[in-house]
Amino acid sequence: MRPLTKKQRISALAATAALVAAGITAGTAGAAPGGEASANGALPAKLTAAQHTKLVKAANSETARTADARALGLGAKEELHVKDVIQNKSGATHTRYERTYAGLPVMGGDLVVHKSASGKRTGVTKATRAGIAVDTEAAAAHKPATAEAKGSKAPRKIVWAAKGKPTLAWETVVGGVQKSGAPNQLHVITDAKTGKKLFEFQGVKEGTGSSQYSGEVEIGTSGSAGSFTMTDEGRGGNKTTNLKNGQSGDGEPFTDEDDKWGDGTPNDPATAGVDAHYGAGQTWDYFKGVHGREGIAGDGKGAVSRVHYGDNYVNAFWDDSCFCMTYGDGEGNKKPLTSLDVAAHEMSHGVTSTTANLVYAGESGGLNEATSDIFAAGVEFKANSPEDVPDYLVGEEIDINGDGTPLRYMDQPSKDGQSLDYWDSEAGDVDVHYSSGIANHFFFLLSVGSGEREVNGVKYNSPTHDDSKLEGIGIEKAEKIWFKALTEEMTSTTDYMDARRATLAAATSLYGAGSAEVKAVGAAWTGVNVTGS
Template sequence: MKKKLIAPVFLSSALLIGSIPVSSVFAHSVDSSEVSRVQASKEWNEKASVPLFVKERFEQKFSTSTPTNALNYLKKNQSKTGITNPDKNLKVKSVQKDELGMTHVRFNQAINGVNVEGSEVIVHFNENNELVSVNGRINQTIVEHGVDTTATLSSDAALKVALTSVNATEELTYEPTTELVVYPFDKENHTAFKVNVNFMGDEPGNWFVFVDANTGEVIDKYNGLMHAQENKTQKGVGKGVHGEHRELHITKVKEPKSGTKFALADYSHENLEGIFTYDAKNDGSSGNDTLYVGNSASFKGDYDRAAVDAHYNSEKVYEYFLNEHGRNSLDGDGMAIVSKVHYGENYNNAFWNGSYMTYGDGDGEFFISLSAGLDVAAHEMTHGVISKTANLVYRHQSGALNESFADVFGVLVDDEDWEVGENIMAPAAKAGGVTRLRSLSDPNSVVVSNAQRAAYGSGVYPAHMDEYYNMPTNVDNGGVHVNSSITNHAAYLIGLEIGREKLGQIYYRALTVYLSPNSNFSDARQAIVQSAIDIYGEGSAEEVAVQSGFDAVGIY
């Protein structure tokens, strides 16, 4: 008798999310006082993240597209934007000029110089220095009531609390960071240290922990794991997981005791630090990871295959973002692209940990080596792009958008179909009917990964807001994987009308120009519509296709 296999995974910043107990969610009825509390929380949260989208009918002309002139506009239009005292309450975060000649000035909302977490405003100038629109999100509760930003706790003490709270391993992937912020959470604006801790091990994490800057208590936390001599690059060859012949860029290296070797290190791309593939040696620790090295320029052994595909696919994704969008690596500034293969023991996972991609070998039952999927590589690397641009918070609708944009670019790079993960499924999984992880074309055809998630919806991926999964934060980070399929399906419908290339141009612009950390589905629609207008014109077939695609999935 064949075992019935249900896919246990979701592609993600961590490709897999482990089973999370539902606990007592259904154990009691909700009384009237509980309803009142929830309603009050909802009202407060709406004021804590007020969406903003102002489009000028008649462009406001300025001499230059600078932060100063952006602030001048905001000061004169406070009643229109809802932003009071912008010169006091906004800090310049970045200034970006794009290929259309437009300039985008991005501000953080701040109080007493302390950034308000997730609250950003973006002012957009056209090529003629005319201000055409403003969008983002503002915390109105801070404007109305203020916040005491005094911190009595030290950043070192906050770091110790954070490390303990997430059971961090002794060995960290990189130096932790701490930043004093105002963090809106649970009906209060907290002055807190935002601590980012990253580690590998059996349960790798890219944790963001918010520690009260006065009491030392953990306010909130979430795992953002999105699951010596001059070297000269030369050509090499290899065999991929599925047996494909791969041409590779590799580097000849000399080792003192063993002579000449060949490393999966690619220095061939101008203004790029390099593309590197490491061997994680199946031990679950980053301490023993080494650059993948072979005895010849031919990498065709069975153990080589995962590394060959990771190295090859990394270059393909790099070339896509460079050639299609003019983006030099994940950060746009030539950062090194690093992959690690053979992670863990029979590890059914692949993830972006905030710095590099990591691929497990699979258990042979559900997955084969996860580096075999070009769409998987594109998905994980897109999480890197997202973290360097809109930085969508990895929870609820903003987290679902994070997953969705990663999926969309996954199928744009691997353009054979509109499915995600079809090349990493093991024979046994396929025999049980699990042939891919998600489908942009037909979301309902894929079953969600476990009964806990199914308890909040129909048990299949939703294709419309009528099928939305209302999940608590402790289940799938509030539905980031499941609900991503709604906006995925919108992208598919748009792509059918205008083609993949235009879809990519519009989505890349929305991600890098208009979206901000707490953007929700409605914000995404506005951003993607505006991006279509920017590139192709108001009333264009492209704008109509975008509007229709979102209408079709119930995002209005």
Template sequence: MNLRKTLLAASIAALPVMATVPAHAATPLMAAPVQQLSPQESAALVAKLAARSSKLGLDAGHGYAISSQHPGVAGTKISRAQHTFQGLRVFGSETVVVSNAAGDIVSESVADRRAGLGNNAAKSADGAANARFETTPAISGIAAIDLVVKAVAPRATHFVAPTAELLVYPVMKSVRVSGAADKSEAALNALDLEEVVDRYELAYLVQTRMVSGNKPIYFDSVVSAKDGSVLAQWKALKTVIGVGNSQYNGTVPVSTTFSNGVYSMKDPVRGTGGTYGAMAITNANHGTSAGSVYTNPTNTWGDGQQYNGGSTTDANGQTAAVNALWGLMNTYDMLKNVLGWNSLDGNNTSTYIAAHVNTAYDNAYYDDNCKCMFIGDGSNFNSLGAIDVIGHEMSHGVTAATSDLVYSGESGGLNESHSDIGGEAVEAYARAGGTGNTLPNTGNDWMTGKEISKTGQPLRWLFKPSKDGKSPNAWSSTIKNLDVHYSSGPNNRMFYFLSQGSNASSGSDYYSSYLNKSPLAMTGIGTDKAFRIWFKALTTKFTSSTNYADARNKVLLAAEELYGVGSAEATAVKRAYAAINVGADVDETSTGGAVTITSQPASITVAPGGNASFAVGAGGGTAPYSYQWYRNGAAIAGATASGYAFTAQAADNGAVFKASVTDASSPAVTVSSANATLTVSNNSSSELITNGGFEDGATGWSGNTGAIGDQAGQSPYEGSKFAWLGGNGKTSTETLSQSVTIPASATSATLSFALHIDTAETGTTVYDRLRVTVKNAAGTVLGTLATYSNVNPASGYQIRTFNLLAYKGQTVQISFAATEDASLQTSFVVDKVSLIAQ
């Protein structure tokens, strides 16, 4: 949405612990600029998503509309697909699709608010009436705009033409999850609540961008298309190599252009296209429009002094432009050099900053209509072009180009928090010289806007937000009712703790009473790692409706993808969010001692064509562990998991396998397992499962065999087909089973299968399950081998192995049964099922 982001709200101890950690590898986190999808490519992606609609219980009235594309992490592209119903956008309901260079879907992040429409209406609060949800408005879009204008600013003039988008607006409510029903309000944790749809309204999203005098009045309003009532409303004005003399940074290099005998403040080396064809600084000259690009007969700019109210083009007037250009250059360089992110949108599109907006104006803001920033000269404040203020406002541009967090409620607080975090990252980078590919851990002050303050009091304290008298230090169920500049506070504190750590003394500004595990003072991971984790979550996982609970889960997932499940970085994310009452605290314990092999790979005998599977266990040292498997002393390409399996052939007889395990300590420690020998023999073993890879479709299987295939949205472990159980997002049960006879003479019987789990559920409550059981011919359960659920998803397949020798001499059914509750899908994808008897 087109929003202006402002810096300011409506009104104006002992040090913590941080671990000494090595810098992140000097490689870009994000991919290079991406080409936008062609109409044909967009249609192909929509078709892939739509192919899953029936599994999700959606009827033909539901669809997708690609809204934007931007770079993902290296080698991937992000496409954001809005959910539609009867051709209308469902507000806040969307799918974030990660795809690789080949166009394959790698993963999805979903905010689903459409399930109560159409076929799923019976499960919604409005019942079956939503199956016939009326999409014909009773009032026009023009009438909706008029209603908003009369209520907000009837005498103002439109700065940008108003718009009214007809859409389906889900009215949300918070409900307690199972287990939190009896908690007091004060005892609630963010993960104790979930947002659900209360009802649907046909509505207009009205965007008005008006000016009254020199005062911008920007609002987004949701207006009922039935009776014109305002359902929701929020402010859309979001506040806050020549030689330049900067007010805040001393003498600094500024990148300018020389043409036709004059120098102009257009940076020729950062960004392309945009309004001026390059990054630029313009002179608003006390107006609300951008004005013209700054020019000068020499390449020395500014006098380094606070603006005195006179000319905006003499040396004193140029100082605000120097502040702006220096800040813009460092914002661009930090994003590109540290993360590989190009400009604000990731696609290297140029932006600009207008200095001297309005007269004695105490604000700075980002305007997504022009994708640019405006800086006031200040009255109660000094000029608002300090480095962290510019980093703050430019960071709103990154949010607008990616997750586009709605600037209201908890998502608005996270939007504002990202800008405070971004401002600190730019400040740290600039103060360290503005070079290099890592963020330094010093240089910034963890306070927003201290330099622009005439009293020395900052606008916000990231390490203890409550010091401003209005911002909370932790999440509560009422935080969504606060101004977004205040509801940002807890997430700012989370990021400080994640980066710098906390203090165990209750009198410290860096103390959190919610940290109750060992040690009481949590350990930080450094600004560089913390920012990489946060940025990946914001740009590739957050949706526009992400709240604190959703943010915690997606930031944790980003940490696990970057640094490993169980890593110190992932643990720090859990603790940092626990420190603000989002999730439970955990211990910072390692398994202790040096890394050791806890279970050795065993020698096995299989028949030709059978599944040869080896596994190694490790403990001690520092998690996470990395693995490498070897065959006859040579490393096996791609064999880097704790288990290694392949289809054995006669030529593999006698091969010797072992694994090395390396921990994450510094320096890392590596240990090697014992050798395991593979014997391939026709006489000693047999494969009892028919069509375990599902390549022959339903052959050998019974139950919900429609789950077998090569459906878009999931990938096989090997081959081209798999069994996709669950993934419906509604109450359902799906089963697959196969009958086998385990010989009475068997000396071993090993069941194995590859399993991948992904889910749209959040939190630690079990909603959806996959049970793997052994049954007799009558269907009576003889034994439950394992139960998996939505709380243990995995980014790829994991090999599961079980001993079935107890059932030798019997004919039994191997059964997979998935059950889902009424909402939010969990997919259990099974492949390469094998039962080897010897």
């Protein structure tokens, strides 16, 4: 067996999310983190890219990784590999690890080690508590064939630990194109001993210029008179390109002589570029200004936005493999899916992939989608555009339904005809774009409250499962609780019950045990039928 490279070992759960619908439910075990001395101290520290890189490098030293592996009781064949480090203002750290066993990626083996400012270990959050003991050389006869579709990848041997007893398995990525027209990256997990399919999940997550949706906006560009491009050096090199209705490649750079882009209509190809570029910039500013994260991976590096994908493609998607957002032009190529909240939704998938990396299927997939909707709302409220008034609706500008209604409603998700308002035992079997309604509804109840409400002229009427009357704590507190839970407490297999635990832990660290905020988190989860301590 050829040993894996460091990059292969660390990419145990590499995946890609789409805005529109085209399970796994594994509990998370762990202890509540500690080390924060005060509410302010529990907030993420605002780190530069260089500071973040230094933290990751220190945590990824062989000495540090070995010490944590021994303290956690991992076996001799197991190694930890740092994926991300969050540091709070108090100095407490939360190091997210992916795991290998005998050099093989362990899917569902990720964990977060919590330490105080002094370096004392205060807790650990694991995707699974199951011990690993598998024969890594067994059952080569059941190796699947490589799929013939373009973009498919040869099977790789892994340890599947996301559900039940850890098992030696193969992961095969099937390429090609989905029915919607989006690229296909279907990850199929099969038992190495029997050839039986254990699980599958989709990798592609289908989610001054004159813009179509936000009016006259300022965007970051580079170049000089006669030759400007949509490259934002002030935001890590965020770049926007034109696919010209193609479905592959990097796209061609947008260029302009006088640095004035688009005409506010879809007739000018640059207009969609302006919207996408503006959305990427506002999302960058949101995560840096609100959560102290410079760049969606925390490393100060920008991402690519590709517009004009395909022909009449009514969707948008994030793809980890290119670290990029891709946008179709909508029905009749007249309504590009480049509104601010859609851009923020797609870019936020990148934040999830570089932190909790919630598996894009079942309840964890619903939480993945909801995370993008939650942060998209946060971006809207921070941008506070008079042309796109902040609200708790998703995709209201792009008219994807053709009747002026939004794609999703956070106050009562079922108003779209398919999304779930409340959790039940079958939530993990529902498409992730609709099971996301549970967390979206929770976030609305936590931010705004239940019953009839009006925010920025938009009227809402949010019910609760237990008919409770709830008062919100405001989006500013709610978004910080969700970000802290995502980056410090959630793992790849987090389900709704564990999301309750994670957000309660985050709220406790931020605002103190027994605080009004902690009580509001618990009440909001109960309001969507996710109950517990």
